[in-house]
Amino acid sequence: IQKSQKNEIVLFDRDAFMLKFSPKNMRKEFRDVNSLQKAVEADQNSIAVYRKQSSPEFIEGMIEIYLHDLNGSLNVHEKLSGDQVEEIAQEIATMHFQMSLVEIHLVIKNAKRGNYGAINYALNMPSVLGWFEKYADERCKYFMQRKTTEGIESKQNADSRIYPKEMIPVMVDAIKGMSKKMDKAKNLKDAEYEIFKSQQNNK
DSSP: OEEOTTSOEEEOOHHHHHHHTSHHHHHHHTTTOOSHHHHHHHOOOOHHHHHHHSOHHHHHHHHHHHHHHHHHHOOOSBOOOHHHHHHHHHHHHHHOTTSOHHHHHHHHHHHHTTTTOOOOSBOOHHHHHHHHHHHHHHHHHHHHHHHHHHHHHHHHHHHHHHSOGGGHHHHHHHHHHHHHHHHHHHHHHHHHHHHHHHHHHHO
């Protein structure tokens, strides 16, 4: 997989791709990816991007490999059938195309650890797709929070470009001083008015 400086894929090598994103290599190369944020940062290309560069069938096949790996990792009585694996892979590729393969691997890893609840007897389609729905909700909240944070930082950076950082305390003190003078002037005018009013009443 070769990328340009803009992080766009310019040449797709299927063999290299399958090696890089194989379950065994993922467990090794991305073993420290244990959170949503790390997964997002580890691979910024979504499966939609990879699907465009290769084919929908190829990417769905990669997801099927992860699901078969899940089947082999869990000691449950009823595992996913071949048809279920194929259908789940299609659903994930269609409904969660914005995720990366690293994120998909993280969801399955979290499920193996019991993060979405214990898997006691059987693997089934609703349960597996439910894991991805939960992750998708967390992902949405994460990006909303990140957008809010970036907006605040952007405003702070804009303010710092208008006013040098070292000038801000000076300006605050100046504003406070002006406010005190305005209050003093107001009090003086009020006093003068009271004197004038008293003189008029005495006439």
